[in-house]
Amino acid sequence: MLHNYLIIAPQTLTTRVSTYPMELKYHPGFGSEISSEALPHALPKGQNSPQQCPYGLYAEQLSGSAFTCPRETNRRSWLYRIIPSAKHKPFVSIEQGNMSNNFDKWQPNPNQLRWKPFKLPEDGKNVDFVEGISTVCGAGDPRCRSGCVVHVYTCNKSMKDKCFYNSDGDFLIVPQLGPLHIKTEFGELHVDPLEIVVIQQGMRFSVDVTGPSRGYILEVFDTHFQLPNLGPIGANGLANPRDFLAPVAKFEQCEVSTGYTVVSKYQGKLFAATQYHSPFDVVAWHGNYYPYKYDLRNYMVINSVSFDHADPSIFTVLTCPSTKPGVAVADFVIFPPRWCVQEHTFRPPYYHRNCMSEFMGNLCGQYDAKKDNLPGGATLHSMMTPHGPDGKTFDHTSQMELKPVKVEGTMSFMFESSFSLALTEWGEKTCCTLDDDYYKCWQDLTSKFDPNWKPSEDDGKQSHTTSTTT
Structure with a gap:
């Protein structure tokens, strides 16, 4: 005592x-x-x-x-x-x-x-x-x-x-x-x-x-x-x-x-x-x-050390469970400083449509998927609303050299819920801080489809995608 x-x-x-x-x-x-x-x-x-x-x-x-x-x-x-x-x-x-x-x-x-x-x-x-x-x-x-x-x-x-x-x-x-x-x-x-x-x-x-x-x-x-x-x-x-x-x-x-x-x-x-x-x-x-x-800052980060981008559930601090097994009324998730070392991987969050609602806020620094998400602001990607990195982030990170990188000086969070979240009048109108141009961050995404694409020599070295025929 x-x-x-x-x-x-x-x-x-x-x-x-x-x-x-x-x-x-x-x-x-x-x-x-x-x-x-x-x-x-x-x-x-x-x-x-x-x-x-x-x-x-x-x-x-x-x-x-x-x-x-x-x-x-x-x-x-x-x-x-x-x-x-x-x-x-x-x-x-x-x-x-x-x-x-x-x-x-x-x-x-x-x-x-x-x-x-x-x-x-x-x-x-x-x-x-x-x-x-x-x-x-x-x-x-x-x-x-x-x-x-x-x-x-x-x-x-x-x-x-x-x-x-x-x-x-x-x-x-x-x-x-x-x-x-x-x-x-x-x-x-x-x-x-x-x-x-x-x-x-x-x-x-x-x-x-x-x-x-x-x-x-x-x-x-x-x-x-x-x-x-x-x-x-x-x-x-x-x-x-x-x-x-x-x-x-x-x-x-x-x-x-x-x-x-x-x-x-x-x-x-x-x-x-x-x-x-x-x-x-x-x-x-x-x-x-x-x-x-x-x-x-005491959070012990778990992350991939081989390939692919793990689901954000690995960053859950607290959860309020619903009566459905594995489904939360709300999760509190953070995106803290961490090492990124994945090989052959697009490292920022992937493009996504979710059966959950995602409300995100930035506490400090830059969020790695969108540099314009400012501290003290927020985003809401509602149930099944598509979202993901903006065009500049995609172009840069899909071409960058994949060496170990430490994400530092940042802390973002997400309230994720199985409920479909409805806006209030204050949230959409009266607060006067809604960014009417947010949708534009995806407008410069262009088709990169190449019907003549062939695997390169490097593609064959990616052991996790190589199949063996007997």
Whole structure:
């Protein structure tokens, strides 16, 4: 058990001075059973709900799965807090800006789509994390617990005396510009670009920023993210469990005379309630249901070392499985720095039509299949929409000398889903960053067909394509 002995004296949240250390303590491991205390002996011994909890705390369970789920999928944590989360004024509907879970209002668009970098808040306009969430596309219905949504966030203001929780599903947050300091009921997480954070259903959190910030959010309704099965890869590789980090218990003991706003996303709408105590008053917790972060630079890349371009599934960090074996509600895939050494191979991603929807974003550097995909922007190649390298990339890489090359200084990602993602009005029109000329990157592709082609001497040396006749 890791103890983090920290006592925060009573104070008014509206006047507190916050410091956010870059070096926080974390619990390592993915899906682990964790016990965490901010005060010694705050966790009850031998049971979850004693008649009287240590320090006069209240026991409160947060369930992330049905009580009767099998042990391997059962998710819950026990929180020991100063005031139960039930103590608040009634929720009332509030303005939700560009956030939406209604995907029937806008005309479908099967075209290849690319967005230039999403715009940051205008000068003089202060926008916090929740206010800055805009929905690009999605499918499904949180009321039926089925589907996924892609949002972007752009903000420049910290959430003061305000927290947020998602009743509909999990948030996988991918910062692209600016760090996020996230305060949760379980403790604090500092998340830089090239790291991700998962805030699971029902967990209350608040986001502080130090300046303009931008990033992407993948929301899933069905179940929770898990590590992909490795199959023939074996026991190790891809995202290793030890590199996932959960917060250490840390609490605020304070009353808020002006009121603390709790924002809930419920059935795709936003509601707010007022309470007069901090939602981050959890002194100790234990369980296997908590927020966590992961550094994408720790990813152990698997790739071909002989020939051909392997499917992008080898770059899956996390997956949210559907009820169909092998089919995901959504996968989170990255394209990190790596060596390319394949022989006799066209190395960039191949031309492709997919039964899945592919939303891609660039975090930094250049994406190897399209140099014009800028950091902070995105592409969407919907179900069965053809896509692949542009003409210049094809001509260059089909003729280049195939020597070992290290792809460096880049990190792109993909949200891949089995759902057919529908655009929102904001995603296609109001955001004003859609690239109307994207389709032109394929217009210079020309026929290279030669009916008189004959195999060369080099073709015969490609052992993997040579047949033997007896």
